[in-house]
Amino acid sequence: MKTISKRILFFAILIGFWSLGSALNWWSEVLFPSPINVFQALFTGVKDMTLIYDLIASFRRLAIGLSIALILGTAIGVIIAKSKTADDTIGAMLLALQSVPSIVWLPLAIMWFGLNEKAVIFIVILGGTFVMALNIRTGIKNVQPLFIRAARTMGSNGLDLFRRVIFPASVPHIVTGSRLAWAFSWRALMAGELLSTGPGLGYTLRYASDFGDMSLVIGVMIIIGVIGSIVDQLIFQRIEKNVAKRWGLV
C-alpha cells in the first residue's frame, strides 16, 4: 500500500474511533468534544473570519520574527565559526541559551516592550536565532578542506573564498538551520500568543479556553499541527532533499 493511502486510512480510523467514543459517551462532551463539534467550531471560525485574521496576524509575526532570527543567526554563526575567541565565549553562551525555551523570556519581554506584539516577536526571534547560529557555525566549520585547498590553487582567498566556496558549501547546514529555526519560532510564537495578547492563533486558543469552548481549542490545535507539518514536510524537507542530492550527500 502506498504511503499516502496508509496515512488516509490511519486518520480515518482515528477520527472514526473518536466519533464512536463521543457517540457512546466514553468521555464527556465538555471535556473532549466530538469531531463534528470541532469541525463546526472551525467552520464558524473560518466563516466569521476570526480564524483567518488570526492566521494572518500569527504569520505576520512569524515572518518578521523568523526573518530577523535567520539574519541575526547567520551573522552570529559566521562570527563564531571564524573567530576562535568568539566561539569559546559567545559560542558557549549560545549553547546555554539554546537550552532555555524562549518562552521563559516572556516575563522580561513584557517588562521591556509591554504587553504587545513586540514582546511576542522578541520571543520568536530568540526561538530561531540560536539554533540558526549553531547550524551556520557547524556548516562553515565542516566545509571539506579539499574544497578550500582547490579554491586557493585557483587564486581564491579571503572574502572571495568565503562568498564563492565556504558559504555555498555550507548550504545543506543553512537549510537545516532554517528548518529548525522555523520549528522553534513557530512553537515560540504559539506559546507567546497564548500567554500574551492577540489577535493570533495562540490568543484565540486561550480565549476559547477561557470561555470553556473546547471544540475551538481542539480546532486551533489541529490548525497549528497541520500548518506545522505542511511547512516542515512540503517546504523544508523537500528543499533539504534536493540540496542533499545536489551537494552529493546522498
Add this chain to the structure above:
Amino acid sequence: MFLTIDKLNKQFYTPEKQLSTVLKDISFSADEGEFISILGPSGCGKSTLLSIIAGLTPSTSGTVEVQGNRIIHPGKDRGMVFQEPALFPWLTVIENVIFPIKKEHSKKTANELANNYLKMVQLSKYAHHYPHEISGGMQQRVAIARALVMNPSLLLMDEPFGALDEQTRSRLHVQLEHIWRDTKKTIIFITHSITESIKLSDRVIVMGTQPGVILTDIKIDIPRPREKHKEQMIKLESQIMVHLKSEIDKVISEET
C-alpha cells in the same frame, strides 16, 4: 631553469611532540614543457612536496622557484589536480571550469574558454550537468579542464587517477598525453605506480621514505607512444623496482 627546487626541508611536530622530518634536502629542477613523475611509496612525502610547490603548505627551509619567482602562496600560474576531483557540487560542470577565470574575463569570454577546455577533455556534452550526475573519471577530466583554463605554466597532479578503475585510468593516460603534447605544459605528476610513471613521463624522480629523500632521477628515453615499446618499459620497470624494493620493505616493516 623553469622550475627549481633547492634544498627543500619539511619538518613538523607530531602530537607526541616529536620532530618528524617529512622531506629532507629535496633538490631538482625541471625544464619548460617537461613531464616529470615523482614516484614513491606511501608516506614518502611526495604529496607534501607537491603541496609546497603549489604554495598550499609552507616549507621549513629551502626554496621553490618558478621562472625565477619564489613560491610562497598559491597562484594561478600553477594549476593543481587532486586525487579527488574536488569539483564544487553546487556548480554545473561548465560553472566549475569557469570558477578560476570568472573575475578576469567577461561572461562571454569565460564561457568560450571553458568550452574550449571541456572540448579538450571531450566533455562538451556534459557542460550543464552537475558533478554528481557524471562518473568519477569524467569528474577528474573536468578537474583537469578547470586547472588548464587558467592557462598555468605548471600543472601539478597529485595521484589524479589513483581512485579510478584500470580501464578509465589508461584511457585518461592517453588523453593526458595528448593534452600535454597540445598545450606544452610542464607537468609534475605524483604517483605510486611505476607503470604509470614510465608510460607518461620524460623523467621519473624516485623518492624514498623516512625521511622523504630523492633516491634517483631517471630519464625515460623510450619513444612515444610507448605502448609499442613494451619490452623497454618492462626492463625499466624492474630497474626502478630495485630502487623501491628496500623502501617498500621499510614501509611494511614499519606497519607490522
